[in-house]
Amino acid sequence: MFSAGFKLCGTLNLPKLSKTAYTNHENKLMLVNSEVSELSMQKAASELLVLHPTKNKIVECGISVDGTWQRRGYSSMNGCVAALSVDTGKVVDIEIMSSYCPTCRKISKMPRSIESETFAADHVCHSNFQGSALKMEAVGATTILQRSIVKQGLKYAHYYGDGDSKGFISVKYTYGKDSVTKYECIGHVQKRVGARLRKLKSKNKNLSRKGKLTDSFIDRLQNYYGIAVRSNVGNLSGLQQKCYCGFVSLLIKCRETDAWAVSHRKR
DSSP states (O other): HHHHHHHHHHHTTTOOOOHHHHHHHEEEEHHHHHHHHHHHHHHHHHHHHHSSSOSSSSSEEEEEEEESSSSSSOOOEEEEEEETTTTTTOOEEEEEEEOOOOHHHHHHHHHEEEEEEEEEEEOOOOOOOOOOGGGGGHHHHHHHTTTTTHHHSSEEEEEEEEEEEOOOHHHHSSSSSTSSSEEOOOOHHHHHHHHHHHHHHHHOOGGGGTSSSSSHHHHHHHHHHHHHHHHHTHHHHHHHHHHHHHHHHHHHHHHHHHHHHHHHHHH
């Protein structure tokens, strides 16, 4: 960010900040952002306490947990896990993780001396995670659920995942045996159906021909599947029948459309 700001100031012919001045401003903004975000999450948690009144001091509610990283491809050293309320859509807690500390790296390159050892003992390490970036989501979700009762008086008993969430395995026994129930997001499941079909088509070139597994057919099949799931929640047999009927009717419709297009071209 500093290099980008440095170039921008040079382009606009503005006075350039030094690295020290930029860092000082960045630290001030970080403190303000931390305070505002903490107040916002406390307010969101208070809304849930009002929304679900109970005789007990602990309120059970549902959250959607997902992680994000600074870089794609699970090679990032910095990540964040957020918990959003399914009732209000607001963020109730976050956990920021990093496996990188610039000060530790600087110390490792310094020659060993009394000054370096004193500097190492006094510095506050910014790294709070050890392991691969793939494990950040599970570790962050566990941390959020473990402190939910003490920090906010909330018990996240309903866990809404995104289809490939690995965090649920590590949190399902947080409040006791099978104390957390997992729910799947239909939108994510619908999306993954289309992704799997496109992956299958890319591996088998014969499926990508006209009249077979085209992109438009995958999109329509994906939408039909989402409608079938949403209209048959809790009804497995109805879901199976709806998916089968939807696939067959869509296939027939596509065949009829292709046949009409061929006959129309011949005319």
